[in-house]
Amino acid sequence: MKTYLTKLVFILLAGTAMLLLPLHASAQPAPKQKIAVVVSTLNNPWFVVLGETAKARAIELGYEATIFDSQNDTAKEAANFENIIAGGYKAILFNPTDANGSVANVLKAKAAGIPVFCIDREINSTNAATCQMLSDSYSGCVKLGQFFVKTVGREGEYAELLGIVGDNNTWNRSKGFHSVVDRYPGLKMVAQQSAEFDRAKSLEVMESILQAHPNIKAVFCGNDAMAMGAYQALATAGKADQIKVFGFDGADDVVKLIGEGKIAATGMQFPKTMARQSAEFADEYIKGKHDFPQKVPVPVELVTKDNVSKYGDYGKK
């Protein structure tokens, strides 16, 4: 009897242990795979939205996601990539700092077997990144240029604030705008200066342009942060009603000012669409799909007072 009871207790204990083992295993799930989100700068709300949306979508898809800020510095970007490669990340969602300077970083990640999905900004290589999801800045600024001529007229002086000179977007935007405006010889660009996509710099640059060229009728800014800085300078100088400001990005504060009639227009890029899609592409890559188009253009839409009610929250309502 005693032997029988001992055997019964042993069987019960063994059975309980077998039941508990899988429970113990499920209590400690395998660590999540990691996706890195590298953003050119977090000193601009538009890029914060881009980075945060990419991170949020990666988390939704079941990954651990971390944002790295390159602070518009290719050296910092390179250090971020070193850390990411050493850190065992499975994919990089990448908003480059410099079209040429960022190529080496992407190639390093590629050599380490980590796919890189560029968002918004282009790198000057078609065999480094797995895919580049690019805002069609040129075409967006063609539309802005057409609206500029319609609003400002075919004659008058204007100024242009450029972004970072090493960034392809700076020139795609400027060239798109000029492909239209330069067809009207009566429109004279009297100043063209870089404010590096930065609101504070734009404020300073606009103040000096106003002193040198008080008769300008409009200013075209390569992004909305610069449009906000330019508007601030104009408001301080009491010229906000006389000089029209055109931006590019579709930032919420500029969309709001378009609604109030204070800024003339912007080009709505779709940072959330691009960020989500790139996270989804990374997920597909990790799950085995390796065939992606090198470039996926994302059209830009013109936002003016007439259609501003359709836009907000960095996209279409």
Next chain:
Amino acid sequence: MRVLRWLIAAAIATGICWLFPPFHIVSLKTATAQKAAVTFNPAAFADTFWDKKLLLALPNAINAQTLLAAIQADPAAAKTNYSHSIGIGGSYCYFLSGTGLVTAVSDDEVSLALIPGSTNTEISLQASLIFGNALRDGTGLLNVNDYPDSQDFNAISEALNHLVETRVLPKLREQAKVGSKLSFSGCAEIDDESTDLKPLKVVPIQAEAK
């Protein structure tokens, strides 16, 4: 003896450099010519594309009346069935052809009514400066991924638009008279369906009085 060793070493080094020159000296003129040879020439590309591909593709354009009826019935289905677009996003293009009655002529456009008996403008042929990507993206013949530099791809739009202005518009302006019939082929870019579908703003590739 030491001098001889140096002379032999120098001779070997010279021989190696002669066999495997570490650099080449090229005249500035040659270098410029070589660079120009590899630089994308959008005007030449557009010229060839126009003659060898675009004109040959005109029979593939959707009949304008069919397209207008499809848009009238269901814009989303018409977009799915007949449009071309690149990338992701809201804008898209139609490649269409048809014949219509000229209802108005201005500096910027030639208005056409296509439905028999109608005087409503269903098509607006763009007749002034041409901007945008309607021709580049409208036919589906060009793929952004064939152009490593996106600025080259953008330059194609400018070059094609220039060809419209120089090859098509002079004849269009000459032939478009209110009350006359005009056949056309072209592409329309739709950014905002609330404004761009009625009328369809068509960048003409061909336009001829009937």
